[in-house]
Amino acid sequence: MSNPSCNVQLIDSTGRGHTIADLFQRSAPSVRDFYGPGNRSVAGERICSVPNISLSDPVSAVRFWQARARDLVFVSQSLTSTRYGNFLKTNGIPTIGPDRAATRLEASEAYTKSLLQRYNVKTARFPVFDRPESAKCYIRGLDFDVVVKADGLCEGNNSGVS
Structure with missing residues (x-):
């Protein structure tokens, strides 16, 4: 066949x-x-x-x-x-x-993380910031390496985070 x-x-x-x-x-x-x-x-x-x-x-x-x-x-x-x-x-x-x-789910890290948290799915801690200055201040206070993701980058949204 x-x-x-x-x-x-x-x-x-x-x-x-x-x-x-x-x-x-x-x-x-x-x-x-x-x-x-x-x-x-x-x-x-x-x-x-x-x-x-x-x-x-x-x-x-x-x-x-x-x-x-x-x-x-x-x-x-x-x-x-x-x-x-x-x-x-x-x-x-x-x-x-x-x-x-x-x-x-892929385009918004903040949305996905909050969804995981709402349904008690284990995920790493995550703060969400609206302003780059607040995020930078938070990061400077940490004593370990972190990953920073700007929400919406997968959709081509440059949120101005630098």
């Missing part, structure tokens, strides 16, 4: 996306990836870079889908998944990837 071919449209431009495309290739020999917008490191007989798919414009992915009839879209890029996942699903396109609610 022969394996039917499968065409996956992958939305990403990072190394993570390339790894996912490669995983599709190794998992199913019949899969062909259309990786958009892709990146220059993409190399593969069945991995096609699609630079005209824009991470900031999910309509570009819909147009590509409609013109080439893919089997599914896999949204990997966390910057775009809130828009892409919801937008593609609303347009009737079979899509794998986090929706707006799921993406919030």
